[in-house]
Amino acid sequence: MSGGAPFGRLATGEEIRRWHIEAGELEAAVITWGATVQDLRYRGRGVVLGADRLEPYFDDLQYAGAIVGRFANRIGGARFDLNGTTYRTDPNFRGRHTLHGGGRGAGERPWRMEELRDDSVRLSLHLPDGDMGFPGALDVMATYSLEPPATLRVVIEARTTRATPCSFAHHGYFVLDDSGTGTRYALQIDAERYLPVDDDLIPTGEIAGVAGTPFDFRTRRPIGTSGYDHNFCLSPGGGALRRVARADSPASGLCMEVSTTEPGLQLYDGAHLRGLPRNGTPLGANPAIALEAQAWPDSPNHANFPDCILRPGSVYRSETLYSFGYGSSADQPASPHAPR
Template sequence: MSRIEPFGTLSDGRKVECVTLRGGGLTARLLTYGAILQDLRMEGVAHPLVLGSDRIADYEGPLIHFGAIVGRFANRIAGGRFRIDGRDGQADLNEAGRTTLHGGTEGSGRMIWTIAAFSDTSATLTLEMPDGHMGFPGNLQVQVVCALPGDGALSFDITATTDKPTPCSFAHHGYFNLDGSDDVRGHSLQIAADHYLPVDDAQIPTGEEALVKGTPFDFRDPREIGRHGYDHNFCLWRSRTELRPVALLRGTGGLGMEVDTTEPGLQVYDGALIPRIEGLEGRQYGPHAGLALETQVWPDAPNHSRFPDWLLKPGQTYRHRVAYRFGAAQGQ
């Protein structure tokens, strides 16, 4: 049975609730703070499939963004700059005073969402982001449906509408670990992408769309993640499309996770800066304890004319679907 229960109190006094979902062999716990996927379990698997904490304070500090729905623009915007209809916009600079990361200091991953509906297998959370919030124009109405539709799948359906043109790109920022190890770099990864985006020292795309062939970014065939270091966008396609498989992650024990999405980009982050902290079940986290696979519009798209469309206009509906499907990996 689905249930809602108190989870904790934030440092500013806001109350956080947790809703538990069960279905298709999975159990998911979702927080109203940041729409965070706090825990994910699979029948017959002894360890959690995601990184998380039972302490709300951890999500305000060392585990910021872990498992959250981040936005209103996921990933980075160089200088926080964007231009709409000939007018320059300036978003909150929350990363070293140089970039806007995941929507700013108080992006969607740090706001309280409302549980609008829930059942045994799904929960609908809503959020209102006011005009001018973090420097972005438009009253943005956001909804995410988190569901366990069956056959080992976890899905997020994110929609949004606005009353002014605004940058809009959300992402689920979960960290996955399929074998319960201390380091996911031994996992196997496959990505259906011929190009990736090189970045500068601020992790901002240079504008080049580089071929993966002959580089450490070539995951077109499955191979070990390894120690090259990844916090890069893989270019899936140039516009939003129908739901389709884009990546396959496999743990050393044979459990696999297929990623299906409608989005044009996949950010792969190997967790190099994950802090040393006690997580779920007392597990000791540290660098590379989990892998983030974030489906999204390409980072810094507002400042690159050739990147996929990033602008949501009145009368339009932003629609983003992603599904993570767990089971025995191909080749096992």
């Protein structure tokens, strides 16, 4: 599709373009690199980390605002067994594990713009059979839509030619005030369990209760500095869209609610994001938070985790909503919209 504004060029010479949408109290910009939300504004306030040029997305801003996959999060040992075959995937995390689909996962490739409307964009990506070690040719479609008064809806669909692990996630880094740190945000997550991880951030296989631990966000409280890059096992939803989390800033009064069809929510506290450029000013530690709705990490290697395998003839569909408001709006449902 022609149009959009130039945003930069890859080493191959391919041009990356930027597209603008708006509705209600939100406006957003999406670039074709990684199907990335480069900018998101609520009543004029920027609420995500982003850059005004392409190069930071190859370095400090890697994955920021992108659609990551074909398997979001980590696969331990960069391997898994499926239907009697062992598959070895790209070890792009610490040289021994796979992160976000490998070194050239969905978040690190140019997508194709398929449809532009005033309030939505739809992009597509083709991942070949054997790409990054995964079986099956995978065709992915991601749609961002803005819905009044202030909801960003992310819908991702995929089809495959062979059975394959499939989990895509929107990897936004959210900023709710001007303090420069997300550790003071208050957070509530509807999860009674979480996944403990080893020193490489790979799930141990245990499904642990949050009660009495720093992972208990069932009641709203500050995020703090305990160090989070963990999956929360969400309340059962059977694939239904339901509200699962709320983050808010006591300083600004801005809140964000998250609704999703997914079984897991990865909380990352931004501990390693220091040094990112924002309006020319370096950021300190923990400048933003990520709340990534997805399958449980390392699911292909744990039979006791929810099934993450997409098979031919089936359609993978993930839907996640991010809804913004001030003050009493935090006490309202995340969105009045039914799944569609």
